[in-house]
Amino acid sequence: MLLQIAWRNIWRNPLRSGVVITAVVLGLWAVIFMLAFSFGMTESRTRDILETQISHIQLHNHKFEREDPGRFFLEDGTQIMEDLENDPATIEATSRYLANAILNSTKGRKGTYPVQLLGVNSEKEAKVTSLEDRIIYGTYLSNPGRRIPEIIMGKRLAENVGVLKEDSLGNWEFDPKRKLTLNNIVLADGSNAAIRVKVVGIYKAQNSALEALQVFMNKEDLLGKLNIEGEIHEIAVLLENGKLTAKSKKDSIKNVLLAQGKDTKVESWNEIAPEIEMIDKQFDSSMRIMIGVILLALGFGIVNTMLMAILERTRELGMLMSIGMNKRKVFSMVMLETMLLTMLGAPIGIFLSYLSIWFSSRTGIDLSGLDTQSMSEFGMSSILYPALPLNYYLEITVMVVIAALISSIFPAFRAIRLRPAEAVRAI
Amino acid sequence: MSIIKTKNLRKTYYGVVPVNAVNGVNLEIQKGEFTAIVGPSGSGKTTLLNIIGGLDKATGGNVWVGDQDISQLTNNELIDFRLNNIGFVFQAYNLIPVLTAKENVEFVMLLQKRSKEEREARTKELLEAVGLGELVDKRPSHMSGGQQQRVAVARALAPKPTFILADEPTANLDSQSTANLLDIMADLNRKENVTFLFSTHDQRVIDRARRVITLEDGMIVKDERREIQNA
Numbered sequence: 300m301l302l303q304i305a306w307r308n309i310w311r312n313p314l315r316s317g318v319v320i321t322a323v324v325l326g327l328w329a330v331i332f333m334l335a336f337s338f339g340m341t342e343s344r345t346r347d348i349l350e351t352q353i354s355h356i357q358l359h360n361h362k363f364e365r366e367d368p369g370r371f372f373l374e375d376g377t378q379i380m381e382d383l384e385n386d387p388a389t390i391e392a393t394s395r396y397l398a399n400a401i402l403n404s405t406k407g408r409k410g411t412y413p414v415q416l417l418g419v420n421s422e423k424e425a426k427v428t429s430l431e432d433r434i435i436y437g438t439y440l441s442n443p444g445r446r447i448p449e450i451i452m453g454k455r456l457a458e459n460v461g462v463l464k465e466d467s468l469g470n471w472e473f474d475p476k477r478k479l480t481l482n483n484i485v486l487a488d489g490s491n492a493a494i495r496v497k498v499v500g501i502y503k504a505q506n507s508a509l510e511a512l513q514v515f516m517n518k519e520d521l522l523g524k525l526n527i528e529g530e531i532h533e534i535a536v537l538l539e540n541g542k543l544t545a546k547s548k549k550d551s552i553k554n555v556l557l558a559q560g561k562d563t564k565v566e567s568w569n570e571i572a573p574e575i576e577m578i579d580k581q582f583d584s585s586m587r588i589m590i591g592v593i594l595l596a597l598g599f600g601i602v603n604t605m606l607m608a609i610l611e612r613t614r615e616l617g618m619l620m621s622i623g624m625n626k627r628k629v630f631s632m633v634m635l636e637t638m639l640l641t642m643l644g645a646p647i648g649i650f651l652s653y654l655s656i657w658f659s660s661r662t663g664i665d666l667s668g669l670d671t672q673s674m675s676e677f678g679m680s681s682i683l684y685p686a687l688p689l690n691y692y693l694e695i696t697v698m699v700v701i702a703a704l705i706s707s708i709f710p711a712f713r714a715i716r717l718r719p720a721e722a723v724r725a726i
Numbered sequence: 727m728s729i730i731k732t733k734n735l736r737k738t739y740y741g742v743v744p745v746n747a748v749n750g751v752n753l754e755i756q757k758g759e760f761t762a763i764v765g766p767s768g769s770g771k772t773t774l775l776n777i778i779g780g781l782d783k784a785t786g787g788n789v790w791v792g793d794q795d796i797s798q799l800t801n802n803e804l805i806d807f808r809l810n811n812i813g814f815v816f817q818a819y820n821l822i823p824v825l826t827a828k829e830n831v832e833f834v835m836l837l838q839k840r841s842k843e844e845r846e847a848r849t850k851e852l853l854e855a856v857g858l859g860e861l862v863d864k865r866p867s868h869m870s871g872g873q874q875q876r877v878a879v880a881r882a883l884a885p886k887p888t889f890i891l892a893d894e895p896t897a898n899l900d901s902q903s904t905a906n907l908l909d910i911m912a913d914l915n916r917k918e919n920v921t922f923l924f925s926t927h928d929q930r931v932i933d934r935a936r937r938v939i940t941l942e943d944g945m946i947v948k949d950e951r952r953e954i955q956n957a
């Protein structure tokens with residue numbers, strides 16, 4: 300009966316209740332969609348970094364340092380690589396030989412540029428870091444074995460070295476016939492070597508420091524030219540659903556290697572780039588704050604509206620208490636009214652959000668009208684796919700219920716504080 | 727034994743100047759009486775009825791309903807006491823607007839946790855007694871003022887109270903509806919021995935009372951009983 304009365308009471312003023320419900324619907328819709336939008340953004344940013352740069356898991360020798368790879372190879376690297384490639388959780392793995400070198404530019408802008416030379420299997424590297432897709436001028440590495448080995452370099456380096464030139468109209472022009480010399484290639488034993496190379500392509504990277512630093516060539520070419528063994532400095536692995544599974548997979552790889560007596564450094568993406576996880580966490584807490592603020596605003600609105608409704612019904616509430624409706628029942632009735640208002644709006648708002656996120660995640664939102672330049676500059680797609688994991692919906696639902704409970708308490712308290720003798724006299 | 731008894735009842739409102747709204751009232755009401763409290767506006771009728779009905783606390787003195795001294799009850803105890811012992815009819819806003827006539831009458835019995843069969847039977851009986859058998863499913867907004875007050879009387883009777891308190895029940899009614907409501911009240915009083923205590927300053931209502939207590943400045947200045955032919 301109380302529920303029935305509460306239900307009918309909220310429809311006594313359909314306009315007012317309608318406004319409250321609409322506010323709840325729109326508030327939730329806006330906040331959830333906004334969340335999905337920014338979630339989609341950070342997710343695609345993270346995915347870009349993982350799938351073009353650091354992968355999900357990397358393996359190194361414990362003493363390995365990127366600045367000075369030297370002789371710190373992976374112990375039994377070839378075997379580890381083979382095992383990883385056979386692991387069903389692995390999408391693709393790539394192994395790299397790293398060496399520091401100096402690039403001398405004799406034509407164009409003259410100068411010497413320190414670079415990091417990466418000897419890779421071009422096919423595997425293409426799959427792990429989308430290197431081939433990121434070629435913007437020229438071509439990707441072809442098969443090894445050319446007389447003069449092919450290399451590809453980042454756009455920044457290419458500009459520095461003068462392989463990319465700006466013509467009088469402001470267009471960038473790539474000179475595919477340029478041959479360069481890589482000097483001072485630091486070998487594992489500390490000695491130096493030099494090789495002549497041909498730049499066949501220019502790639503883009505999100506990380507401009509890497510774009511100015513990393514030069515790729517076929518590992519076979521590199522090792523062949525330098526007459527060194529097939530050692531491996533680094534293995535990078537892309538996993539199925541890797542962002543989530545990397546942490547546990549890393550542990551199991553580590554344990555397997557330990558069991559084989561190999562003390563190998565195995566790192567998951569969050570250890571390699573802790574800032575990514577930090578951004579995720581920041582996003583998480585800022586989303587909580589945002590939901591909190593919206594719910595607070597909604598709560599205030601609801602409390603206000605209900606207090607108004609209570610004030611208007613002072614005499615009626617006085618009558619109810621006079622004829623013997625106790626405080627607990629009056630309290631419940633008013634609370635139910637507030638809860639009903641919120642609970643009518645909340646599912647609609649959440650459902651609408653879900654629907655619009657679902658739709659927009661299928662087609663994506665084209666942001667190319669906005670700031671496309673700086674986005675694609677970093678190799679980011681200009682199409683955004685809003686998304687929100689289910690657990691956020693759950694959390695939001697719980698928070699809405701709590702907010703509804705809290706905001707229904709105030710009007711209910713106000714109602715039971717009425718004194719019947721005064722309430723029935725009220726005008 | 728009297729069903730209402732007050733002893734030296736006082737109520738002072740402490741405003742800018744203290745007002746002795748009820749100033750030493752000694753009163754006894756017997757079972758089956760049909761009593762009007764009369765007096766000019768501001769004489770303390772509402773205040774007195776509110777204290778007797780347990781809606782308000784006296785500043786001094788005592789009120790007994792039956793053998794219960796209600797001045798001793800806490801506010802929460804008073805709510806239950808009102809539910810089970812007193813039927814209220816106010817001047818207006820008597821009914822829950824979102825409930826039908828039938829539901830309004832049933833509501834108090836629901837608060838008393840009476841069985842469904844009992845509630846339904848009694849609701850039907852009471853609404854017929856006040857002559858509204860055919861309006862059971864109408865909401866107050868679809869009834870006239872007189873009909874609403876008759877539903878209020880039915881609602882007041884529903885919990886089988888010791889007596890019914892009515893503060894100016896006819897103040898908002900035209901003379902036809904006033905006469906009609908008084909007929910019903912007098913009828914219930916005569917046939918069912920229901921005790922009524924009501925306030926009024928309407929002469930036509932006063933004429934129907936079998937006992938008339940006159941208040942002035944919170945004091946009883948006259949208390950007369952008379953034999954009248956009611957209906």
Ligand SMILES: Nc1ncnc2c1ncn2[C@@H]1O[C@H](COP(=O)(O)OP(=O)(O)O)[C@@H](O)[C@H]1O
Nearest residue numbers: 739741745747766767768769770771772773774
């Ligand atoms: N809440 C209150 N505060 C102060 N004075 C009040 C209050 N209620 C009533 N009074 C005063 O008490 C006196 C009696 O009022 P009331 O009982 O309403 O008389 P009646 O019902 O006979 O018109 C009046 O003078 C009125 O102004």
Ligand SMILES: [Mg+2]
Nearest residue numbers: 771772773894
């Ligand atoms: Mg009055």
